[in-house]
Amino acid sequence: MATIKPFLLVLLFSIFSRISSSKTHHPLDPLTREELSLVQLIVKKSYPPRSSPVFHYVALDEPEKHDVLSWLAKPEPEPLPRRAQAILRVHKQTHELVVDLKARKVVSKHVHRGPGFPSLTLEEQTAANDLPLTYGPFLRSAAKRGIDVSQVVCSVFTVGWFAEEKQFIGKRVVKIQCFSKKDTVSVYLLPVEGLTIVVDLDEMRIVEYKDREVAPMPRAEGTEYRLSKLPLPHGPRINDTYHRTFFHACRWMNWEFHVSFDARPGLVISMARIYDPDQKAFRSVMYRGHISELFVPYQDPTEDYYYKTFFDSGEFGFGVSAVSLVPNGDCPSHAVYMDAFYAGPDGTPVHVPNVFCIFERHAGEVMWRHTELAIPHVTIAESRPEVSLVVRMIVTVGNYDHVIDWEFKPSGSIKTQVGLTGILEVKAANYTHADQAAASEEAHGTYLAEHTIGLYHDHFLTYYLDIDVDGATNSFVKKNLVPRRNTNTGHHRTPRKSYWTVVTETARTESEAKIRLGVGPTELVIENPNKKTKPGNPHGYRLIPGPVIHPLLAPDDGPQIRGSFTNYNIWVTPYNKTERYAGGKYVDQSQGEDGLAVWTRRNRKIENEDIVMWHVIGFHHVPCQEDFPMMPTLSGGFELRPTNFFERSAVLKAVPPPPMKADGCGVVEP
Amino acid sequence: MATIKPFLLVLLFSIFSRISSSKTHHPLDPLTREELSLVQLIVKKSYPPRSSPVFHYVALDEPEKHDVLSWLAKPEPEPLPRRAQAILRVHKQTHELVVDLKARKVVSKHVHRGPGFPSLTLEEQTAANDLPLTYGPFLRSAAKRGIDVSQVVCSVFTVGWFAEEKQFIGKRVVKIQCFSKKDTVSVYLLPVEGLTIVVDLDEMRIVEYKDREVAPMPRAEGTEYRLSKLPLPHGPRINDTYHRTFFHACRWMNWEFHVSFDARPGLVISMARIYDPDQKAFRSVMYRGHISELFVPYQDPTEDYYYKTFFDSGEFGFGVSAVSLVPNGDCPSHAVYMDAFYAGPDGTPVHVPNVFCIFERHAGEVMWRHTELAIPHVTIAESRPEVSLVVRMIVTVGNYDHVIDWEFKPSGSIKTQVGLTGILEVKAANYTHADQAAASEEAHGTYLAEHTIGLYHDHFLTYYLDIDVDGATNSFVKKNLVPRRNTNTGHHRTPRKSYWTVVTETARTESEAKIRLGVGPTELVIENPNKKTKPGNPHGYRLIPGPVIHPLLAPDDGPQIRGSFTNYNIWVTPYNKTERYAGGKYVDQSQGEDGLAVWTRRNRKIENEDIVMWHVIGFHHVPCQEDFPMMPTLSGGFELRPTNFFERSAVLKAVPPPPMKADGCGVVEP
Structure with missing residues (x-):
């Protein structure tokens, strides 16, 4: 070595x-x-x-x-x-x-009045989870399967909405699925199959119970993930303190913004403004940004899994589900942390330590650079290392963990990223080889380990982006890239046969701003038509979209009616303080009666108005063995990039770091 | 403060x-x-x-x-x-x-024999650039424009191929464009317009000269980018040694790979293998990866710009154009550097110091994590910080700089990234306001500054990826996500109406592997059909594609005939040592007679063969004022992710970093 x-x-x-x-x-x-x-x-x-x-x-x-x-x-x-x-x-x-x-x-x-219930409290979920453990029929089902009830944990799953299930309408019911914790803490990987357990949360009792069939139990072997319990040898070793802030208003380099906590969306970024040295003033970019909904429909239509079509934010609360961050693991050693409080079910404040972290990212990227060799006797190699500020929250709803980042760059860009990690949702199955699962129409997932199917599913994230470019009054502009034939007249008398040009189209109403990405090349810009650069371009911020996803569920299926805000990747609405959540205000057992798809039917005017952009990004997930027992993070995100917002590059005069000596360390004061 | x-x-x-x-x-x-x-x-x-x-x-x-x-x-x-x-x-x-x-x-x-010439040498470019400065007609043109010839620099541009330009066929000609360096080093932003200068490189003389029209000169004001020359105040300040390696074979954490230099593609990654603790052996992932071509067609069909349809790798050489990296700017302070040599025009070795850098990235990402709250009396919050190794080269062909990264992750992923920065290609124009440019069909770009149009263009990058999953014999498999109607029979008697499933399709021949991305959701996997996991899944690596781009030029246009390898985003060919460059071996003035589109017409067998995947990613670029005078980096890339390659997550047993004290510093030995 x-x-x-x-x-x-x-x-x-x-x-x-x-x-x-x-x-x-x-x-x-x-x-x-x-x-x-x-x-x-x-x-x-x-x-x-x-x-x-x-x-x-x-x-x-x-x-x-x-x-x-x-x-x-x-x-x-x-x-x-x-x-x-x-x-x-x-x-x-x-x-x-x-x-x-x-x-x-x-x-x-x-x-x-009407359908839809508020998000669940953690306490009623815990109470519901305990019900089967003392429920006679469940004890008999466990005995039949040879399972020790003291080794069982149960978990609440929202039931979604299917018009045919009239017995649920108007009732706050959830389904309970139970798991074995014998020899494992990855309980989601050892489901007890074949049971239907329905709990009425308002009455806090089991209102329906069915033991339909006994399925084989996946094995606990290979599901451990705590380092302290994993057999040696360990490795590879990862090379790499802990401070806290109580201020919600942050100023960093040329940015200022406000970081807040809300029990529903969790992390909220407000009042993001950037300093313009030409105007000698902070200029507004985004009034508010948050994740509006996370829709996770599983793709198994059979009895145990058909209803699993979760809306993690509306049903469980992204803020309530935000976890305390692990220093040095979830955030680097130089991060600072922020706490939050939310109201428990009796109204008593619940303290969540370290719910956000904020850190400078030095990822070894290049902010900008150029080497110039064309000028005789002059050698130029100018380079500036990239640095950015990241604000992070991690949300864990049951098995999955979502790492939510907002990143601010000195160039004026705001980048978002979502990282998917945690444990797969699996079902037990009688297969012993992948070929059997592949040959079956009933698998609905990847055969990952003995008796274990990792279920197909999607993650649709909808961002609420109240962009205010230099003030609230903005327009949404599509700059379409259009191929042209060279007409070979006038100045065009050249052998070139074709080129593309930009045809600009301003969306006048909500209908004109509904966009399914992937159809044609278009730059999507929020512009302030009332503020222009010296050369005359309207001030703007451009969306460089995140991972494109389109729904594959049928439009008449209950889950897709509720999740109809995923029908387009981009929506633009006039600002309305009550319209914040793409899936509606009351999402649990909602019927699609509220939310983006409904509001935008009014086809309101959005030109030169205070407008909000909504952006749906996501991932289809076909599980693979590497996701077992713990999925390495899969990431994606989008960028909001200044586009004729500044007169010129905002980082042209950025000062490079002072040189450092090898093997030395030092402290820099600005 | x-x-x-x-x-x-x-x-x-x-x-x-x-x-x-x-x-x-x-x-x-x-x-x-x-x-x-x-x-x-x-x-x-x-x-x-x-x-x-x-x-x-x-x-x-x-x-x-x-x-x-x-x-x-x-x-x-x-x-x-x-x-x-x-x-x-x-x-x-x-x-x-x-x-x-x-x-x-x-x-x-x-x-x-036949069309196509080798890439240009730097020396003949320099010689050609000097020709106008002593050429009578050019001196008269300069005088007519009031330009001091001592303040002029010229630059070589390849002429492309247009069937109509018969006078060029068989001759190694280039066009010369000249720029003013008066009061600026951003010479590309001050073009001398209206001249056509054609140089025969083999004869090294001007063979065609036209002074067609006098256009206004853009202004030098605001184009400076060297910190030492920029007026105070500077800012914001960026917070942030220098070692060198001569070994081309690297081993880092669970990876080993070979880094090499080639004057044509520059950075070449070979023999990438990852250690599998279950098999107690290194297993092959990629035999060779490099950037095969970079096609940059500008979108102005008029006389001065129609021919600007560059193939930066084939015409100029990515290796020859790779620059010496700037420590602490282009790469972080802990990077190590590697030198390279290539043959100058007389065969004498030319030394390029610091042509590559290699560094560990600690970007504050999360490798994997999970918080478990479902198990009574047990609290789990396991988290591992991400770390990766980056190998970087930066290529500067004239005005543009491309930052080329290959990143290795302990989870088994290989990620690539390309960052675009440098100076825009602009043309002078008579406009004084953006509205005039917008109203004109002749602008072909964004009005950025006085008399300055930033030209529309594209960047198409084609990666050569000789993936060898556990050996050379592999197949290319499309896992199509297909919507299904729930038939409500048997086990399916549920209110769920729809779901999606995976239909697997192995490409038998080259035609079946040509893919235009964006049509439907498909996972693209290189599999070894002869090697399976214990549950029975073929070992594979999946491509998570980079930024999707499709050509907008007409198929009968010369540049697009030469750039026909951009017609699809994915191609798969049987391995052939002579097929390395998507645009062909001799690209300068090529006529589309060589390259991917030609080779794949033979429609060779690619199932269970030694195969190579080609991936085209890219960016349409509508310039904006922030790109002036120096563009903040715009990045994108793709991921090659193990998919049933390992039995389970390769980083499950990764060891987190030791805890550190606040305000302390220390040295860690493994």
């Missing part, structure tokens, strides 16, 4: 608080622990003592956009009035409340 | 030499400086004293694949016989020679 040569790299990291005193709220700061407790107190007081409202969602009721922008333009010692919104279940009804925190009172109360 | 908190990050980096003694050649090592000198001597001796052959290309004549593989399976002190191939111009003819280095003689000599 050759010698090892270690070097030290200095990483400089800084987060600035824009609003210096933590006593004054940024208008978009999430509710604090104290504010959540106050909401709990006010809400509980508004109900009779024994009505026990269950808190499903509590969040800042954001001030109107124009109020936020005016306050921030001239921040005052007095913060904007703080209000909270709360969604509760009370006596089998869904209540929507708005609470004024200063006046300490409920200012509005509304009962939600 | 808040305080700055600097941390130190330890980066461990190591390159191992697989063949310990540098005296024994790896069979794929590039020709050394001494070997190149020997080739020069032998070749010159084989010609009469005054015939002055010009060396256009000298490279290792690689041994046959099976000889390489058998030697490496059992390396002997005696290396494989070293032979060189050389392409020369002698008396206006193209000669192809093979030289035996041990026997010190030319073992074959062949004269190339």
Whole structure:
């Protein structure tokens, strides 16, 4: 073995608080622990003592956009009035409340009618999961299978919506699937098959139970993933502290933005603005960005799996499902962390430590460079290393983990990335060889290990992007690349036969902005038609799309009716504070009555208006053995890139890092 | 301003030499400086004293694949016989020679007939560039425009092929475009318009000259990019040694591969193999990978620009155009560098220091992770940070710089990335506002600055990927995702109406492997049908494609006939040592008579054969003001991902880095 040569790299990291005193709220700061407790107190007081409202969602009721922008333009010692919104279940009804925190009172109360339920609380999921373990018929089913009930864990799965299942309509039901934890912690890989268990969450009891068939049990062997339990030899070894910030307003290099937490979407980026040295001012880019929904339909139509068509954000809550990040594993050693609070089912604040991390990325990329050899007696080799700031959240709903990144580049680009990792959803099957599974029409997945099928499925992520290029009033412009025949007249008298040109088309209404990507080459730009560069180009930000996916489910299938926001990869809507979630507000057992596809039927005007872009990206997933027992991260994302937003490159004058000595280490002060 | 908190990050980096003694050649090592000198001597001796052959290309004549593989399976002190191939111009003819280095003689000599010329030498480009500066008519043109000839630099542009231009057929001609360097080093941004200058390279004289019209000159203002010359204030500041390796065989974590230099493609990755702890052996993944061609057609059909349809690799040589990397700018501070040699026009070795860099990437990504909350009394949060090894080359042909990366991941993935940066190709125009350019059919680009149009163009990159999954004999398999209607019979009696499944199709011949991406969802896998996992899945590597691009030029247009390898995004051919360059061997003024589109017409058998995959990725480029005067890098690439190649995740047992103390620094020994 050759010698090892270690070097030290200095990483400089800084987060600035824009609003210096933590006593004054940024208008978009999430509710604090104290504010959540106050909401709990006010809400509980508004109900009779024994009505026990269950808190499903509590969040800042954001001030109107124009109020936020005016306050921030001239921040005052007095913060904007703080209000909270709360969604509760009370006596089998869904209540929507708005609470004024200063006046300490409920200012509005509304009962939600129609289909769709709020996202599940973790506590009711835990209670439902425990029900089978003391339920006589389940104990008999376990005995029949030779399974020790003390070695069983169960997990809640939302039931989706199928018009034919009339018995579920109006009831908050879930299905329960149980797994063996005997000799494994990868419980998702050892499902107990052949059972149907339906629980009514409002009554918290099993309302349907069927033991249909006994299937073979996959083996626990090879499913361990904790390093401490894995047999030696280990390896390869990965070469590579821990600080915390409480400020939600960040300023980094030429960027400033606000990072907030919301129990529904989790990570929310607001008020992203970039400094323009020509204008000597910060200019607005994005008022708000978050993941609006994650639709994961499995592709097995049989009894045990047909209903598995999850909407992870709307049904489980991306914020509630965000995990505490593992320092040095989930984020590099120089990351800083942020905590969050959300309302538990009785309204008590729940603390999630390290829910976000923020770090500078030095990935060894090149920001820009050029070597010039054409000029005699002059040698030029100018190069600037890339650096960016990443804000990260990781969401784990059951078996899967999604790594959600927002990345800010000094050039003006905002890049997103989603990384898929965690454990596959598998089913047990009688096969002993891949050829049997391939020959069957019943496999619906890849044969991965003994008796184990990794199920086919999709991940559709829908991003909400309230881009405000230099102010709210923007247009959505398609720059179509169109092939042309050279007419060979006038100046064109050349032997060239063809070329392409750009034909610009501004979308006037929502219909004109529905785009299925992959049809033709088009640049998609959010432009401010009222602000132009000196040469006369409208200020814009361009979308370089993420991994393209189109739905393969039939349009009349329940899951696809609910997931109809995946029918297009791009949608543009006029800004409306109530339209934030592509699958609608109440997603559990929704029937497609709310959401993007419904709103846009009104075909509203979107030209020179305050507009929001929605972008659907995703992955079809055909599992393979490498995904077992733990999937190496698969990533994809999109870029929002300034396009005639600046007069010239924003990083032309970027200062390269100071030279360093070999084997040395040092500290750089700006 | 808040305080700055600097941390130190330890980066461990190591390159191992697989063949310990540098005296024994790896069979794929590039020709050394001494070997190149020997080739020069032998070749010159084989010609009469005054015939002055010009060396256009000298490279290792690689041994046959099976000889390489058998030697490496059992390396002997005696290396494989070293032979060189050389392409020369002698008396206006193209000669192809093979030289035996041990026997010190030319073992074959062949004269190339038909269209197509070898790539240009840098020296003849320089000589041609100087011709206008002493050419009477050009001096008069300059005077007419008020341009000081001492402030002019000229640059060679290949002429492409258009059947109508019969006067060029059989002649090694180029066009010359001149630029002003007055008050700028971004010469490409100040073209002298309206001139046609044609140079015969073999005669080294101007054979055609036209002064057609006088156009306005773009301004030098705002085109400076050297930090030392840019006015204060500078910023933002970028936070961030220099070692060299002479071993071409690298071993890193669970990977080993060979890095070589070739004057035509530049960076060549060979013999990529990954260690399998189950098989306790290195297993083959890729025999050879390189960029086969880069096609950049500009989209202006008018006199000055119609012919600009460059094939940067075939016409200029990616290796010859590879630049010396800038430490700390082009590569991070912990990178190691590698030098290269190529044959100059008289055969003398030319030294390129720092032509490649190799570095570990710690980008803050997550290799895999999972938080488990479903098991009572057990808390699990396992996470492994991603680390990878990057091999980089940067190629600068005139104005554009392409950053070429090959990245190796411990999970078994090989990722590629190409980054586009450098200076736009612009033309001068009479416009003073973007609206005028938009209204004109003659602009063919974006109005970027006074009198300056950034021309529309494309970048098509074609990768040569000789994947050998567990040996050479492989098949190309399309796993089509096909929507199905739920028939509601048997086990399917559920309310689910639809799902998708996988229909597998093995390509039998070259025609069946030509794929235009974007039509339907398909997983593309190179499989070894003779090697299966324990569950019975054929060993495979899957392609996750790069940015999809389709040609927009007409199929009967000269440039597209030459660039017909872009008609599909995927091609698969049987391995043939002579088929390495998608655009053919002799690309300058080629007529489409050689290359992928021609070879595959034979529709050869590719099932269970030694096969090569070709992947075309690319970017349509509509310039914007941010690309001026220096374009921030725009990146894209593809991933080759193991798919049932391993029995399970290859990184399950990866060891996380040791914990570090805050504000500390340290050195880690494995």
